[in-house]
Amino acid sequence: MGTVHAKAEENFTEASEFVNRNVPHDSADAYTFKEVDLEAVRARVDKINVDGLARTKNDIVEDCIRELFRAKDFQDVLIKAHRARVKLDELGCFKNISVFIDTSKGPKATSDGLEVTFNVKEHKRLTGGVSTQVGNNEGSLLVGLRAPNLFGRGERVQVEYSHGSKRTSNFNVAFIKPFRGRHRPTLTTSVFQSQSEWPSSGYRQLERGSLLDLSFYSTPFLKHNLQWEANIRDLSVLSRTSSFEVREQSGLSLKSALRHILACDLRDDLIFPSTGSLFQVTSEVAGVGGDVGFLKNDVFLQGNYSVLEDIVIQGCLSGGYMSSISNDMKISMSDMYYLGGPLCLRGFQMRGVGPHSDGDALGSTGYWSAGLHLFTPLPFRPGRGGFGELFRTHLFVNGGNVGNFRVGRDSSILDTLRANMRISYGLGVALRLGNMARLEVNYCFPYIFDKGDQTHPGVQFGIGVQFL
Known part of the structure; x- marks a missing residue:
């Protein structure tokens, strides 16, 4: 968020109530300020200025700031000014946005009126650069x-x-094209090529396709993404030792899918949240053309609770299930579920849980995984207030299962999910990498596992954005 300045004058002395100690006014101890409820301070916005516009059109800016005129008290002004700044930032037009709030002046000023000024700096017509990014346990x-x-x-x-x-x-x-409106719709069209290797499953994949994405907010915190994706995939074996099941799936395939992503993120921080929750549901239907067809649903939940200062309990739960929609259409290995690794089920190798053939993970049509974590500051708080705040002590318990689940007449869903459950636990250190990712170094203890699983006891490294 940019810098927000608030200046109080005669009309707002009640918002900064003080007690004079009969000492010189230029003394640092001249006043004792009392905490005041900002909702009790009446305020309204009389005028809004936006300084620094050059290429940006007025109508798209007015749509972002119009809500400010509906503020009824000083706290409401601050909240709506922050939301307006977020909307301006989402346009992608500006590299710097600051907000200044002052009392209203001029012949049309009201007694409780305010004047809000946004100082913006537009991006150049062409920008670029070279950087690094981390995620999915690799750097790029x-x-x-x-x-x-x-x-x-x-x-x-x-x-x-x-x-x-x-x-x-x-x-x-x-x-990318943002549109006007209170739902903040944005249309994205893209063409892409992606190449990846999966040694744990014995295959590599080359993917070329296009993506059409429409995102919007049904409420201020509930985001929807409606997507259509079409791509051609070339799956090939990675080595001579790849299993027969992997070789069977080698070759070209065409996938055309519709997808809906529903997300609500109320966390106070992306990397080390201390409070708030994250909820995300993804539904996908493949088979709108092409030879790949399935129905797939995924859910991810995360909740954070601050027990004491800087001591946070975090609970995570994720799961997914997919099924074929036609006998004439296949489900590719690259669309199936895998479990194991430092980002989901610690204490196991990457894709080390579930069906394997000759050491290659084959994937499954269903999974669930859960985690319970305790994050605390480092013992004795070295570097408190500085470099030490980037680290957290981490204790965890993970559990989960993956397989081709089938619920029969004599078994319930709960019994099916609980059967052959894997559990691991451990402790370690987590490091914040800016606001983009975190690094975990954990000592893991696989506790319950199947004889065919590939465990990873001892030290395990993980780097990514979303951990379980």
């Missing part, structure tokens, strides 16, 4: 080129190429 070099605010209403074209440490590469060209 990212080269990007972007043309922001093409026609003055937030339209932009961006080209990105990334190369990962695990022989993955991605190339993407996208056009």
Whole structure:
């Protein structure tokens, strides 16, 4: 958020009530300020200024700030000013946005009126750079080129190429167009090429396709993504030792799918949240053309509770199930579920849980996984208030199961999910990597596992954005 300045004058002395100690006014101890409820301070916005506009059109900016005129008290002004700044930032037109709040002046000023000024700095017509990104337990070099605010209403074209440490590469060209309206709709169209290798499953995949995405908010915190994706995939064996089941799935396939993503993120921080929750549901139907067809549903839940200062309990739960929609259509290995690794079920190797053939993970049509975590500061708080705040002590318990689940007449869903459950626990240290990812170094103890699972007792490294 940008810097918000608030200046109180005569009309708002009640918002900063003080007691004079009969000492010189220039003394630091001249006043004792009392905590005041800002909701009790009447305020309204008389005027809004936006300084720094050049290419950006007025109508798209007015749509982002109009809600400010409906504020009824000083706290409401602050909240709506923050939301307006978020909306302006989402346009992608500005690289810097600051907010200044002052008392209203002029002949039309009211007694409780305020004047809000947004200072913005627009992006250049063409920007680019080279950076690094982390996720999915690998690091990548990212080269990007972007043309922001093409026609003055937030339209932009961006080209990105990334190369990962695990022989993955991605190339993407996208056009993004935000629209006006209280639901903040944004349309994204892109074409892409992605290449990845999966040694734990014995295959590599080359994927070329296009994606059409429409995102909008039904409430201020509930986001929807409606997507259509079509791609051609070339799956091939990774080595001579790849299993027969992997070789059977080798070759070209065409996938056309519709997808809906529903997400609500109320956490106060992405990396080390201390309070709030995250809820995400993904539903996908493949088979709208092509030879790949299935119905797939995924859910992810995370809740955070602060027990004491800087001591947080976190609970996570995820699960998914997929089924074929036609005997004439197949389900590819790259669409199936896998479990195991430092990002989901710690104490097991990557994709180390579930059906295997000759050491290759084959994937399954269903899974569930859960985690209970305790995050605390480092013992004795070294570097408190500085570098030490980037670290957390981490204790965890993970559980889950993956397989081709079938619920029979003599078994319930709960019995099916509980059967052959895997459990691991451990402790370690987590490190914040800016606001983009975190690194975990844990000592893991697999507790319950199947004889065919690939366990990973001892030290395990994990790096990513979303852990379970």
